[in-house]
Amino acid sequence: MKKIKVGxxxxxxxxxxxxxxxxxxxxxxxxxxxxxxxxxxxxxxAKQVDVWIDFSSPxxxxxxxxxAAEHKTPVVCGTTGFxxxxxxxxAQYSKKIPVLWSSNMSLGVAVLNETLKNLSxxxxxxxxxxEIHHNRKKDKPSGTAITLQENLEKAVGKKLPEALAIRGxxxxxxxxxxxxxxxxxxxxxxxxxNRTVFAKGAVMAAEWLVKQKPGLYQIRDVLFGKKx
Ligand SMILES: NC(=O)c1ccc[n+]([C@@H]2O[C@H](COP(=O)([O-])OP(=O)(O)OC[C@H]3O[C@@H](n4cnc5c(N)ncnc54)[C@H](OP(=O)(O)O)[C@@H]3O)[C@@H](O)[C@H]2O)c1
Numbered sequence: 001m002k003k004i005k006v007g008x009x010x011x012x013x014x015x016x017x018x019x020x021x022x023x024x025x026x027x028x029x030x031x032x033x034x035x036x037x038x039x040x041x042x043x044x045x046a047k048q049v050d051v052w053i054d055f056s057s058p059x060x061x062x063x064x065x066x067x068a069a070e071h072k073t074p075v076v077c078g079t080t081g082f083x084x085x086x087x088x089x090x091a092q093y094s095k096k097i098p099v100l101w102s103s104n105m106s107l108g109v110a111v112l113n114e115t116l117k118n119l120s121x122x123x124x125x126x127x128x129x130x131e132i133h134h135n136r137k138k139d140k141p142s143g144t145a146i147t148l149q150e151n152l153e154k155a156v157g158k159k160l161p162e163a164l165a166i167r168g169x170x171x172x173x174x175x176x177x178x179x180x181x182x183x184x185x186x187x188x189x190x191x192x193x194n195r196t197v198f199a200k201g202a203v204m205a206a207e208w209l210v211k212q213k214p215g216l217y218q219i220r221d222v223l224f225g226k227k228x
Contacts (some may be wrong), residue, residue, distance in 0.1 A: 001027075003027075003028060004051060005030060005032035005050045005051075006023055006029050006050065006203075007032060007035060007051070007052040007053070008033070009022060009035050009053070009054040009060060010035075010051050010055060010060070013033070013056065018195045018196055020034065022203045029206070029208060032049055032050075033048075035051050049071070052064060052068050052076070054075060054076070054077045055077075055198075056079055057081075058067045061086050065093040066134075072162050073198050075098075080139050082143075093212060094215055098209050098210075099214075100221070101144070101218065104147065104198070104219070105197075105198045105200075109148075109219075110219065110220045112177070113147065114220060114224065115156050116148065117151075118155075118175075119152065119228075120157070122179060122181070123155070125180055126180045127160050127177070127178065128177075129160075129164070129177050130163065130165075130166070131144065131145040131171055132166040132167075133165075133172075134168075136173065137167060139168045141165040141166065141172065142173065145165070172191075174189070192213055201219055
């Protein structure tokens, strides 16, 4: 069986190391091109990459997409903290290549995002999102909290207070969605128990994305199929 050749951007980062580890234990994939910030870019090698996985920083995005588009190579991106301009870049390049971006690659959070649709039935409740992350995290609130908030606001049809962000210790990621009325409180909670959960989701997404047409995808599409 031919292995999927994966290019990993930022392989020495916290997530990069996890991704390399998950690929190494996956018999269908291989780490073909680990690309560090200071490495000289090898266009010949890049041409052979089947899919890029990028968990680095917003300033890497433009080069990653540009280089991938040259060879029509799909890109799985998990970087967070993007501006509107960078989100537009994802959309623009997704017309040429398959691009899958998710602020959280865990399957549990993908299901939670879908579940939020049900809160439309209690849209008159008060809502608040809370997130906790390790003290090295650069963006605030987390990309996951922002995505949950967007989906929640869509479901309940109103603007909600910004997510509360707590930073401390080594917490991999906790997200809570509170729905509150005078009589009851409903809380959805997701906890990442390690970083491997995000890496496994990203590699699963990469295996799926190599079979897709150009377009902008999310991890939910891997589980539920692409939204029409
Ligand atoms: N979607 C998800 O499920 C998920 C889960 C966890 C984290 N994340 C996100 O993933 C990103 C990385 O997180 P992390 O904790 O792994 O951070 P990290 O430990 O700081 O690692 C980032 C890596 O990317 C490299 N890098 C940064 N900018 C680069 C550039 N312009 N070109 C090439 N390489 C570059 C860094 O190299 P240097 O050391 O040289 O800067 C570093 O090796 C963050 O945006 C984080 O929020 C997403």
